[in-house]
Amino acid sequence: MDVLTPRSLDEALRLRAAHPDALPIQGGTDLMVDLNFDRRRPEALLNLNEVAELKGWSRENGVVRLGAGLTYTDAMSAKLAALLPAFSEASRTVGSPQIRNRGTIGGNLGTASPAGDALPPLLISECEVELQSVRGERRLALESFLIGPKRNALAPDELILAVRVRGGLGTQTFMKVGPRNAMVIAVVSLALGVDRERGVLSAAFGSAAPVATLVTAALDDVDSFPEQVAAAASPIDDVRGTGAYRRHALRVLVARALERCLTR
Amino acid sequence: MKIELIVNGEQCEADVWEGESLLYALRERLGLYGSKNACEQGECGSCSVLLDGSLVCACLVLAAQAEGHEVVTVEGLADANGLHPVQEAFVETGAVQCGFCTPGLVVATTELLRQNPDPSDDEIREALSGNLCRCTGYTKIFDAVRLAAQRA
Ligand SMILES: Cc1cc2nc3c(=O)[nH]c(=O)nc-3n(C[C@H](O)[C@H](O)[C@H](O)COP(=O)(O)OP(=O)(O)OC[C@H]3O[C@@H](n4cnc5c(N)ncnc54)[C@H](O)[C@@H]3O)c2cc1C
Ligand code: FES
Ligand code: FES
Numbered sequence: 001m002d003v004l005t006p007r008s009l010d011e012a013l014r015l016r017a018a019h020p021d022a023l024p025i026q027g028g029t030d031l032m033v034d035l036n037f038d039r040r041r042p043e044a045l046l047n048l049n050e051v052a053e054l055k056g057w058s059r060e061n062g063v064v065r066l067g068a069g070l071t072y073t074d075a076m077s078a079k080l081a082a083l084l085p086a087f088s089e090a091s092r093t094v095g096s097p098q099i100r101n102r103g104t105i106g107g108n109l110g111t112a113s114p115a116g117d118a119l120p121p122l123l124i125s126e127c128e129v130e131l132q133s134v135r136g137e138r139r140l141a142l143e144s145f146l147i148g149p150k151r152n153a154l155a156p157d158e159l160i161l162a163v164r165v166r167g168g169l170g171t172q173t174f175m176k177v178g179p180r181n182a183m184v185i186a187v188v189s190l191a192l193g194v195d196r197e198r199g200v201l202s203a204a205f206g207s208a209a210p211v212a213t214l215v216t217a218a219l220d221d222v223d224s225f226p227e228q229v230a231a232a233a234s235p236i237d238d239v240r241g242t243g244a245y246r247r248h249a250l251r252v253l254v255a256r257a258l259e260r261c262l263t264r
Numbered sequence: 265m266k267i268e269l270i271v272n273g274e275q276c277e278a279d280v281w282e283g284e285s286l287l288y289a290l291r292e293r294l295g296l297y298g299s300k301n302a303c304e305q306g307e308c309g310s311c312s313v314l315l316d317g318s319l320v321c322a323c324l325v326l327a328a329q330a331e332g333h334e335v336v337t338v339e340g341l342a343d344a345n346g347l348h349p350v351q352e353a354f355v356e357t358g359a360v361q362c363g364f365c366t367p368g369l370v371v372a373t374t375e376l377l378r379q380n381p382d383p384s385d386d387e388i389r390e391a392l393s394g395n396l397c398r399c400t401g402y403t404k405i406f407d408a409v410r411l412a413a414q415r416a
Pocket of ligand 2: 302312
């Protein structure tokens with residue numbers, strides 16, 4: 001095995017093109033588990049920790065650009081909580097402080113788990129994914145980037161650079177069902193937004209379909225929205241819960257989240 | 265491959281396998297057995313260390329990622345004057361039974377009190393949510409954190 005550690009984005013993209021079998025590693029909170037248990041033995045690892053261009057976030061007009069290396073701890077900062085409340089709340093539910101200090105949104109998109117907690121809040125904020133390779137840059141809506149359970153549209157020579165979301169989109173919240181308040185993979189999760197200005201309700205759920213899924217409706221549809229969202233789910237039975245429970249929980253969460261957002 | 269890093273204030277060199285964790289390197293290459301290996305999947309916190317001042321699970325950091333960085337393990341907390349106040353508080357309150365979780369909890373508590381010298385019970389619970397203890401039932405651990413906070 002080899003470890004490649006680029007010191008700039010340019011170098012990272014060149015190494016990525018030259019070594020398509022080198023697996024990118026950022027916080028390692030998904031990948032290291034696989035390495036420790038010998039579930040994966042890649043030819044090489046591309047360590048992105050020293051690439052400054054992937055870190056931090058910025059804001060231009062209404063658009064917030066979150067670097068792929070943004071950690072959940074970064075996302076909990078007061079400034080980001082004000083711009084992207086659901087994303088910040090979701091980040092606080094991820095793992096433990098140790099996991100939040102290392103885990104990144106780039107890694108959550110890379111893993112593309114149906115339970116990835118960053119995904120629902122990003123989906124309700126009109127999220128675009130910035131991908132780059134030596135061939136150039138492209139942008140994909142997050143809905144098109146997530147193509148299946150643990151599958152995404154990343155090409156073998158591309159890196160996830162950042163995501164772009166719209167900040168300050170009305171009132172938002174995030175909810176997650178699990179056996180504990182910390183360290184849980186969501187049985188079902190929900191990000192919900194009420195945008196009074198544009199008259200739009202948006203909800204995105206995790207762990208209740210092959211990919212995190214966005215549902216939108218007009219503000220007037222408040223009463224039927226819980227049912228609409230539950231109907232859009234296609235949950236399975238697994239060790240964490242049954243499909244029927246997940247659909248029921250989703251309906252309850254949407255009603256609660258609406259109440260929270262409409263009274264705020 | 266060879267990596268250079270600073271561990272507990274000292275410049276170190278370690279000869280590591282490319283795919284191994286920082287936890288493995290600390291224990292098996294550098295002989296620092298304080299950080300414990302229980303789950304190797306980020307669940308238990310017994311391998312908690314500070315990486316550039318940030319609390320992390322050493323089992324989830326690739327050793328090669330620590331190249332050029334600074335690590336503090338539980339061994340780095342005590343000084344010439346004796347135990348760290350957090351360590352003393354754990355001993356005095358009886359927060360240690362088998363002791364397997366203790367190094368991780370001590371490192372996590374030290375970091376909690378650095379950020380928040382007077383944490384509420386909820387704040388303690390959230391800060392230590394990534395550290396599991398199979399023996400104490402956590403009551404004495406809470407006592408230890410409160411005592412260490414009082415004395416600081
Ligand atoms: C104890 C524990 C608790 C957890 N709790 C939660 C939780 O509550 N919610 C949750 O959603 N997740 C949770 N996770 C999973 C994990 O922490 C998250 O998915 C995290 O976002 C992964 O980020 P990372 O930087 O650590 O990823 P890494 O492990 O470094 O990488 C993950 C994947 O993404 C790819 N990748 C990373 N960065 C890039 C990039 N810039 N370009 C292209 N590909 C890239 C990697 O190649 C790899 O395939 C938990 C994990 C552990 C161990
Ligand atoms: S050994 Fe690292 S968290 Fe359990
Ligand atoms: S004292 Fe035994 S695990 Fe905590």
